[in-house]
Amino acid sequence: MISPARRPARHVAARMTATMALVLAASGCAGSTGGGKDSDAEATSLTVLDYYTDAPEHHQWTETLASCGRRAGVRIEHTSVPPASLVPQVLRQASSHTLPDLLMLDNADLQQVARTGALAPLDTFGPLNGATNGATSGTASGTASGIDTRDVTEGILSAGTYDGKVYGLAPYVSTVALFYNKDMLAEAGVAVPRTWDELRAAAARLTRPGRYGMAVDANATFExxxxxxxxxxxxxxxxxxxxxxxxxxxxxxxxxxVKSGSMSTSVLNWNQADVHDQFAAGRTAMMINGPWRIPALKADEKLKWGVAPVPVPRAGQPPVTPLGGEVWTVPRSDSTARQKKAARVLGCLNTPANTRALAAQHLTVPSRAGVAAEYAEANPSMSVFVDSVKDARVRTARLGVRWPQAATGIYTAIQSALTGRQTPEEALKDAQRIATGAGL
Structure with missing residues (x-):
């Protein structure tokens, strides 16, 4: 999640979950973008679909895709749609057998699509981990000898895994942390909070007319x-x-x-961009947000900010944060040649050199542990996120395709409890009913 256009999930996807399963299952899930012969020589172009729109920070993707396409011997036909449009478009293309050759999905959506049979397991194109394609140099793409997953942590691999098979790989990932205004904390004599008790106390001391101590995104979406x-x-x-x-x-x-006045009731309607705007304007001293906000924070030379792990219940324990980001997949088609070429491009996107370059462009965390460690040393503001990713959890890890129901129950409970309609206990009892499909 997620981040925006790397956002963790979209409420549109939640509404489409049941429909997706039915439509894709009925469609047979096989694309027909390639057709014809299976010789590699016949695959001269590949179609690619993602939700990286034409924003400047996404231009690197176009260049990287084109470069990886050239290495695989194909021309890339790249299409981007707004984030909320991706899942509906996948539904339409699946039903008409026109899925792209290479498809990007939010990692929380992967299991829902993979279980229909629409995606090819990546070991179809050779064994994972033991690739002999020179990928560690960053100069080669995936080949029939396998897609290199060496140094990709188990947690990150699980983001692209369904039923024990890896269907997608993420060049980079993200999570959240606590951002704080250094000047405000210094003026109030407040240390950076590490525990929940410290957070309560710090938020209270930092709150004053026109400014709240803390801000989160508590809106009624997966965000x-x-x-x-x-x-x-x-x-x-x-x-x-x-x-x-x-x-x-x-x-x-x-x-x-919220009850103490340390956090605005408006958090019920704010998204992560809104939370950032409140922080940048000096209307909140601390916020929970992701690394994708760092470029805008750095652009404001007057704003002195820092970043720390999300506060935890007890001192000394690491936070368990959600793993956001997108995975790249190879949809099934009737052209083995096109699938092989798509796998080569996917492998290229995930070389160490490309994971680092793309992460630097997007202010996210490279998916390879060794690359991430070097990246954190060179980018100190990213070190908290690199550390948090080590213990980050995939949203679908516990419930798989049933995750959207639980996510809906959680944000419904948040809304009910923060407005005072229910106690946390009452709200979460109803959330459990939603999560299990029992309704209210």
Whole structure:
């Protein structure tokens, strides 16, 4: 999640979940973009679909795709759509057997698509891990000898895995952390909070007329769920059973911040961009957000900011944050040649050199552990995110394709508890009913 256009999920996708399963299953899930012969010589171009629109920060993708295409001996026909349009377009293309040769998906959407048979397992194109394509130099793309996944952590690989098979790889990933205004904390004599108790105290001391101490995105979308997950998971809560004391204590923290006046009730309507705007304007001293906000923060020379791990219930424990980002996949088609070429391009996107270059362009974390460590040394503001990614959890890890129901239950509970309609315990009991499909 997620991040925006790297956002963790979109509420449109939640509404489309059941429809996707039916449409893709009925369609047979096989694309027909290639057709014809299976000789590699017949595959001279590939179609690529993502939701990286024409924003300047996404121009690197166009260049990288073209370069990887040249190495695979194909011309890239690259199409981008707005984030909310990707899943509906995949539905339409699946039903008409016109899926692209290479498809990008938010990692939380992968299992829903993979279970229909629309995607090819990446070991179809050779064994994973033991690639002999020279990928460690960053100069070669995936080949029939395998796609190189060496040094990709198990957690990141799981983001592209369904039913024990890897269907997608992420060149980079993201998560969230605590951003804070250095001047405001210094003026108030407040240390950077590391625990929930410290967060409550710091937010209260930083709050004054015209300024709140803390801000989160608590809106009624998957983005609100994404921001709550570090608090839920770090306290031992689990989306597979939401009506627990651990989950209630996490939600109580947010309720207390709002009730005490340390956090605005407007968080119920803010998305992550809104939270950033409040922080940049000096209307909140701290916020939860992702590294994709760093370029805008750096552009404001008057703003002195820092970044720290998301506060945890008890001192000394690492936060458990959600793993965001997109995975690249190879849809099935009736052309083996096109699939092989697409796999080569996918392998190229995930070489060490490209993971670092793309992560630097997007202010995210390279998916290869060794590359990420070097990247953090060169980019200190990213070190918190690199460390958090090590323990980050994939949103679909516990529930798989049932994740959207749980996510809907969570953001519904957040809305109900923060508005005072229900206690955290009551709200989470209803959330559990939503998560299990029992309704209200």
């Amino acid at each position: 609100g769920t994404w921001q709550f997950l570090p608090f839920l998971w770090s306290n031992g809560g689990d989306e597979s059973k939401l009506d627990t004391p651990e989950a209630a204590r996490a939600l109580r923290l947010w309720v207390d911040l």
